[in-house]
Amino acid sequence: MNNNGTNILWYAESAAAWNEALPLGNGRVGAMVYGGAKHERIGLNEDTLWSGKPTFYSIENGPATFRQMRDLALQRKYPEAQKIADEKFTNLWSQMYLPLGELTIDMSHPDLVENYSRSLDISKGIHTVEYDCGGVHYTREYFISNSDQVMVIKLSADKPKALTFSMNLIPALHAFSEKTKNCASITGNCPIVVREFGKHNDCRGEMEYGQTDEDKGIGYYAEARISTDGGNSSLSGVLFVEKADSAVIYFNVRTSFNGWDKHPVLEGKPFIEPCKTELDAAMAKGYDDIKAIHIADHSELYDRVSLDLGGGNEKFEATDKRLYAHENGGEDPALYALYFNFGRYLTIAASRKGTQPTNLQGIWNDRVVAPWNSNYTVNINTEMNYWPTMMVDLAECNEPLLEMIEEMAVSGARTAENYYGAPGFVCHHNCDLWRLTTPV
Structure with missing residues (x-):
């Protein structure tokens, strides 16, 4: 496989674990793509999908x-x-950044495939899976558009009527699932961390799902739709597509989060209809137009900076092979440039105007109880996420951090008064969506 070794990550095998999956994002929606040929898994996140609600932990x-x-x-x-x-x-420790769930695709062809590759073009924000099976060449393209606010997946084959597959949307939290022959959706409310396990400053917590509007957490709605060229769609527990020439999956998620100081239900914003409206608009626009606009939007940020250490236009082995060779003394200066560019890519994918800042895991988390709750650890980690941002000409991507600091100043003024009897504001070493500033 020929590629520019400073802008493309590629692998000859699918991901065996979440840490091996490749990340996509538009600042708000995140996805981790495993790239399985027969069975595809895509871990899903939304940057305001957190446990909890506005709470100030005062002391006497x-x-x-x-x-x-x-x-x-x-x-x-x-x-x-x-x-x-x-x-x-x-x-009490901070609330938790939560996973939404997974979107799965199961192909009907045999398990054994040839000429497999999965790649992430970080200069365009496009993930691609390609392989051969039974004399057919299959291709899948994935991206998450910031302009149109949807994730799009195109499945295609080089022979007509070769695509037969099923799709499912699986929630990670307690949620209501609904399916028709062309659409799968999940609706729910996030839980709230109400008490801690073990010692007082243990970050693990017990969560409860509220039964009244006052006690409920953030509401959310996610929907995936399938549009096919040829073939038939049906419903049999999962969405099933048979003998299509190509298919496009459109995915979106929205929450009721309406601000760090607003109750997510009693003062929450609409989220179901806005989610559907964005999907309607994306499907009306079509795959090719959305893709072109996405690449232009992503590239406008990515192309502002380049790093040339030599060796960037040769034929390169898979990224994991390059890393192994480097660990064993091989010279690959373009690998350092790829590493630098991947950091820029993650910033563009996880922190855009109007989104939340990047947390301990960016916007990608597959655990209901993540390490340190996948929060904002503001004694160093949050700052580290943004150290290079201005130096690589991504000022727009810095805005979510500045907005959070302004919100923390309001919350932190209460903490300064209640805990220290002091003017000004203070924040301790952990923060969350609700701008926690009290000591934990």
Whole structure:
């Protein structure tokens, strides 16, 4: 496979685990594509799909307690100061960034395939899977458009009526699933972390699904639709397409999140109809136009910077083979440029105007209880995500971070007053969608 070794990641095998899947994103919607030939899995995320609701964790006698801890620390009585902090000063850990679920595609052809490759062109934001099976060449293209706010997957084959497959949308949380012969959807409300496991500052938590509007978390609606060229569509537990020439899957998700200080149900914004409206518009526009607009939008940001260390136009082995060769002393200067460019790609894919800033896992998370809740660890990790942003001419991608800081200033003013009796604002080392600023 010939490619520019600084702009394309490619592999000769599908991903065996989530960390091997390739990321797509438009700042709001994230996807991890495994690239399976027979069985495709796509992990799905939306950047406002979090547990919880607006809550301020106040304490009694905060300033006096702080002074007591400070005096003990100045006397080098650290265990005594820590005990007071644990018992009287710290509070509930942050809420959790949650996975939406998976979109799966199961092809009807045999398991054995030849000439397999999966690739991610980070200069265009396009993921491609190609392989041969039974004398047919199959191709799948995937991307998530920022302009049209949908994920699009095109399945094609070089022979007519060669596409037979099923599609399913599987929720990661408790949700209501519905299907017709051309559409699959999930609707639900996020849970809320109500108590912690183990010691007071343990980040793992027990979640509850509220039964009243007051107690419910963020509402969400996700929908995947199939448009086919030829063939027949039917429903038999999953969406089934038979003998099509080509097919396009359109996916979107929206939530009721209406701001860090707004109740997601009582003050939530509409989310079902906006999701459907964006899908309607995308399908009316069609695959080719959406793809062209997506590439132009992505490339306008990506093409602002380039890094040439030599060796970028040769024939390259698969990316995992290049990494292995590098670890064993091989010279591949273009691999460093690819690494640099991949960092820029992740920023473009995960942080765009109007979205949330990138959390501990960007916008890609497959666990209901992720490490450190996949939150904003603002003592270093959040800042690290954005260190290179301005240096690579991506000022627009920096805006979500600046907006979060402005919101934290409002939340943090309450924390400064309640905990320290101080003016100004303060944020401790963990934050979440609800702009948590209290110590944990």
